[in-house]
Amino acid sequence: MKLGLDVFFERKIQEFKGKRIGLVTNMTGVNHRLVPTIDLFHGHPDIQLSALFAPEHGIRGDAKEGEKLDSFIDPYTKVPVYSLYGTSKKPSIEMLDSVDVIFFDLQDIGARYYTFIYTMAYVMEACAEHGKHFVVLDRPNPISGSLMEGNLVKKDVRSFVGLYPLPNRHGMTVGEIALLYKHEFGIHCDLTVIPMEGWERDMYYDQTGLFWVPPSPNTTGMDMSILYPGTCLVEGTNLSEGRGTTRPFEFIGSPYIDGYRLAKVFNEKSLPGVLARPISFIPTYQKHKDTVCEGVQLHVVDRHSLNSFKTGLTLIETIAEMYHNDFEFLEHSNGKFFFDLLAGTKDLRARILSGDTKTFLEECEEELHAFSKQKQPYLLYN
Structure with a gap:
């Protein structure tokens, strides 16, 4: 199979020649030979890498959960790294001044609590507000794209561990979620998704032939x-x-x-x-x-x-x-x-204390059925 990153370098790179590129990534942004996306972009003569953007856990994955990050200059590329998990989770106009296009290349974990998909949402919002092109280099859902579990997030408890009405296990790739954000949740940015090739919905990560790079310190396998x-x-x-x-x-x-x-x-x-x-x-x-x-x-x-x-x-x-x-x-x-x-x-706490989670799980099935219909137009893989 080929990652969106591989497809980009094979067939899409010339479309972005001369553009100033921003890159949202971390240590999971690697190709099939474990070469970092940062290095591939920085070392390519047709790519002008002008900014890096760091999600939770940092650009190199050395920060603990919830640890706030500062912006800095990357010592390897000398490119500025803007923190999207510090004083602000959304890129400012100053952060976007040096870019025409922002690429997103992060490995998600397939559960709605994981903050990378909300970093993506905020970057998409900033791109919509400031006229920037947003490109997702798609990656596998490591726990397959064929199963869903849980309930949808209610409006009164939305947060950075549940910003949109997604189920606990959503069964989507980051590229598919980006399409859902644009067409269902109103983030109308100029969006391009570069899909993978050879990935199928029922595949788990250990069936892809790719090396597993932990997206955060506690994602062990x-x-x-x-x-x-x-x-x-x-x-x-x-x-x-x-x-x-x-x-x-x-x-x-x-x-x-x-x-x-x-x-x-x-x-x-x-x-x-x-x-x-x-x-x-x-x-x-x-x-x-x-x-x-x-x-x-x-x-x-x-x-x-x-x-x-x-x-x-x-x-x-x-x-x-x-x-x-x-x-x-x-x-x-x-x-x-x-x-x-x-x-x-807010309902589940009381259900647990009263020993009544069975009816809650039954209600979840109705929500999952509705979400399955909602996401169907944006699924990119068989």
């Missing part, structure tokens, strides 16, 4: 990525989601949990495609840092039958029921709950 649409919800609780361990979003636990008991109760629910193993771990940072936690590691048995959203939700509901005196949702700010921003609704 396929099992983590498959579980993430469900286990990311743990971030909004006082449970550790495994940050500061070797298996983030696979390890779930807390000092107040009995891991053996939790694994037994969870496995008795017989969810398709997943098994829980009792574990003990000590996070090196974030929640429960340097404290012994017990809990479970979720093991993917069959990724085709596993529903990660239902799995994460069921695990949280089980822990809330077993440890109702200890389990808590974390307040974010001004009385708001971070869980609501991740969940895309």
